[in-house]
Amino acid sequence: MTTPFTRRRFLASMAGAAGTSALPFAATLAAMGNAAAADNDDYKALICVFLTGGNDAYNTVLATDPTSWQQYERYRSSGSTSIALAPPGAAGGVLPITPAAAHAGRSFALHPNLGALKSLFDAGRVGIVANVGTLVAPTTVGAYRSGAAMLPRELFSHNDQQSVWQSSMPEGASYGWGGRMGDLLASGNSNNMFTCVSTAGNAVFVSGRNVSQYQVDAAGVKPVLSLDGYLFGTTRHPLRNIITNNATSNVLEREYVAIVNKALQSQAFLGSAMAPSGAAGIPAPTTYIDPNTRRATVNPLAVQLQTVARVIAARGALGVRRQVFFVSLGGFDTHDNQRTRHADLMARLAHGLSYFDEISANLMGVNMREKVTLFTASDFGRTLVTNGDGTDHGWGSHHFVMGGAVKGRNIYGSFPAVGLGHDSDVGRGALLPSQSVDQYGATLASWFGVPDSQLATVFPNLPNFAQRNLGFMA
Template identity: 60%
Template sequence: MQTDISSRRHFLGKMLALAGGSSVPFTMNLAAMGNAAAAGATDYKAIVCLFLAGGNDHFNTLLATDSGSWDEYRRLRATASTTSIALPAAGATGGVLPIAPNAAHGGRTFALHPSLRPLKELFDAGRVAVLANVGTLIQPLTLAQYKARTVALPTRLFSHNDQQAMWQSSQTEQAGGAGWGGRLGDLMASGNGNAAFTCISNAGNALFLNGRSVRQYQLSGKEALAINKLDGALFGAPAAANPLRQIVTGDASNPFQKEYAAVTARAINLQAALSGAMAGAGALAEPPPYINPNTGVAVVNSLAVQLQTVARVIAGRDALGIKRQVFYVSLGGFDTHDSQARNQADLLAKMAHAMAYFDDVLANLQGTDLRKQVTLFTASDFGRTFSSNGDGTDHGWGAHHFIMGGAVKGKDIYGSMPDTGVGHDLDVGSGALLPTTSVDQYGATLASWFGLSATQIADVFPNIGNFNTRNLGFMG
């Protein structure tokens, strides 16, 4: 009997996720905290997580280009000419793109991957910042402590599934539970006119958006998907005689059937509400053509389409009565063990193209500049090794990430830029970085801008109390 009950709960939980459902808050304390946070949410704010699935090679994303760093970079990454992952110098054809952070970094200079020109322009304009060497940590850690295993370490380092889970939830994949984006939503949902639209994914079911009470609403492509054939002609019967809606939503005496019908009816109503709000907000400019830097061929940028849909949802915020939202989008393919030079060039170009498009759309969304109210940040499984395996790189740990928005204190690099190469005091093997900033600190800084108090931030990020610095300063 217990197994049957558990199976039913699991099934209904899945249905609620598809329906964008929200269950009863897990404690009265959480509800009270959420009400307090939402009470101050008089304006609109949104956080967008852009997850680079597979583990982006940050060492070719942001590079140190002062002479000592560059020489070491070329020594370790310039392998055989046909497989080299080393990028050309600034000024050369296809060379790296120099950037000039506001803060001095001990005489070091920096550049971005040549595919990131749109992002360089946003960085120069002050709407993009870089957070250096951030990764999964439970507490501050030295190389000696890591080697001796004398302090707590994240479980199953260098594993895709586990490190994705740690980034998105501060727990391993096996632990399950709630993601920190979902926990943010828990605390803010009560201030929204419809809590079902607090956490929205346009990249499938995301652990990041799992809440303790709020469940994510899932989009697909450009739309909130409807149930097929619900209102039209069905098996030759005219639309007026279509019985499908009554079949899937009709009342029943069986408790399980009754609950299934209620969840389905709720899903239908939510889809209609969201689609209506998106349509009522009007059309948005389509993403400009994306040109593959390797082939010169124009293709559809799926990430830009995801962000276009996010912008359409944001445009419908007033119709839905929404004050705070957390979104999740994703771009895959970053596990570049081989063919890295070619594959990463395309992936980073897609990322920069999509982010620049999103910035342009938000600059004039229904006649309003919403860039100060929407912050996008990147995340990934982990960084990669500095040493080349011949044609690519292998799994690492710490990595560099981007934050974009009008509220970002841009044109700067936050955190601690590591030495270039291998064998330094942050090298855990082959140049893989021991992080100097934790994901909890990264998220806590965003959460503070979002409107959470120190107490609420500690509830969302269970390890934040282990770190002296809780706000990294990259948000205005």
């Protein structure tokens, strides 16, 4: 039975959209503005870098021991155009890395355009988590093929798996695990308005039940638009007049005025609090070199990360101790022309993360590396077998975690065999994940300050797994 959408329900939902601070908004702004009252020694931030489209793990982190490399070249060269990368030591070849812990005689490398990430890995500030993916509970290839496994809904669907990664639910979910962490920890902030922030538009990852995501443009604060338009499509209600006239007797107009005024005040407050861009504040990212055209090009990921840095630098003025951020880099659905397209994406990823690591070391005079952790996520991995000159939708994938609190220079989890017919292959080399998103996220959440007793609130499938912490955070 559908509950009628009454005026009471409408007002409740609008109040939720406006935020849930117990203080009147003006008083809250004053509290946020009192930088001296904010104890930023306890500050921590988590940044999700979402690689939209499904990143190809096989050409990102590669097993290079002879058996693995033979299988890699066999299946990646079987199409009309080879998508196999050159071996270690060859011109333009993959970049060898040496994890601190041995992996049963196996050797590894990174994509040749991830040189900056290799440097961070070698320096101990980047770790790799192998074969992470959406799981409800541990399963096997046999259970998957027989239909006996409990599986996430709508596997291999972009929209649904993006949502499952970010929220544990398929498309249509309302709350993400970044937002659920914000719900638990926002009480340590002077105001919850800037607890969860997205530079990539509406993202379920940073949506909570009580904490609303705050969206900023890649280059800064997003303005409130259409103030010279009309409410409800009628010329009797010009928005600017309604907003400046609080004497309206219409209940809906009063609620609308309250929400828009709050958005305008937040916009003005954050805009004035954010550290400036440029020499006097947060240095702008350099351009990166497109490996295909050799042209210097603006990197949208680095621009978003500069905005994140500007917000973090304003943590004292904002009165925040915990923040969750969402940024994204698109283009990873490489069904065709993969070798060229993926090369550019890897160059952008390495450039953006290296830039953020560098500025984090001296963020307005403070080294924030220990207090900020960045991690990658993606819809899913891709198949080992080429479809001609690209790859198709897979499942598990390898991910990077970066920061001063990361136990870097290591690969965590079971790195799968390369080839077909092994115990992680669900078909064409699509990988059955050996680590779940819930385990991956819970490891980050524990460092972030979520109590062990609350982890299952944030990650509903976590109780199904014996190992709750994958061990990659200090």
